[in-house]
Amino acid sequence: MTSTDDTAGTGGTGGAGGIGGTGGTDSGAHPRFAAALRELGLDDLHTHVRRFPDATRTAAEAAAAVGCELAQICKSLVFAADGVPVLVLMDGASRVDVELVRRELGAGKVTRPRADVVRETTGYAIGGVPPFGHRTRTRVLADRSLLEHDVVWAAAGTPYTVFPMAPKALVVHAGATLVDVRERVS
Template identity: 45%
Template sequence: MTPEPVGVAPQDPTPQRDLTAHRRVAAVLESLALHHVRPELRQLPGAVRTARAAADALGVTPAEIANSLVFVATAEDGTTAPVLVLASGGHRVDTAKVAGLLGVTSLEQADPDFVREHTGMAIGGVAPVGHPTRLRTVVDASLGRYDRVWAAAGHSHAVFATTYDELIRITGGQAMDVA
């Protein structure tokens, strides 16, 4: 992907607050910069808390949205840890399948408090990077079908363009068929 200047490209002419200074968006941009990525950042006119809403706002299909979903993985010894699954918005994550592939006993959808504790972000704005600590990450292999996919940028009104290969590189993620 050819780096593009970081900037906010509003979807409508209504003046909007520049989200690049928002602390979570700034953390995402800083993390991306450490990986030599200067993303195309889009500020959306409203909150996009679902893949369908993001796709509609961007004029793409839900499958081109990289949903950042946080799960609680439980190991055989009962310990738990967060797992970030970057899943295509075009389908649901098969948690039993992914748990088996990860070698954990179970994988459960995290509640909003757990998500915020481990990512620093609210559901609907969770980015693939920019978290307080690095999360074990799975990247849905079906995202590889697209030249460009969109991911949240730390705020429910902000997204950035990326690629499947770039998602794996910047997250250290493991490619996996998650459906």
């Protein structure tokens, strides 16, 4: 099975530790993401966005910053299915099986796009891609492994910010389809 290492340069996210924030709408979240929270009626999440002095670009960095298990991270990973961007939400301890994504989408080929394509599609840099609030509407797949936790943390649009959310709510707000695309370890 074809896989991809999802830990480096992923949507920087954190894990379920103490929930804190800066309060108000000046949460440190990316302005586009902050606007998405308002549009989705999730204004209360602004107070739960956590900003860190060091980057949380990788799932491991985010888990260490928040103080949680790696699997409590929600990575937002952009792929290209026959050249069309698709977002895959995966727990931080797992890797995406690209062949399973290809089959799920009925695509001929699934690859990782260049960083400029990720930014152009989502409006965010790699390491800060949130699960929703993107510049361009894309298809979203969420691996079922995310549902194994009460709370997961995801990037808030920058490599320094994360926010907590119940995984079922995250899947709904992202408009994601639940799938099984996690690489199986033999």
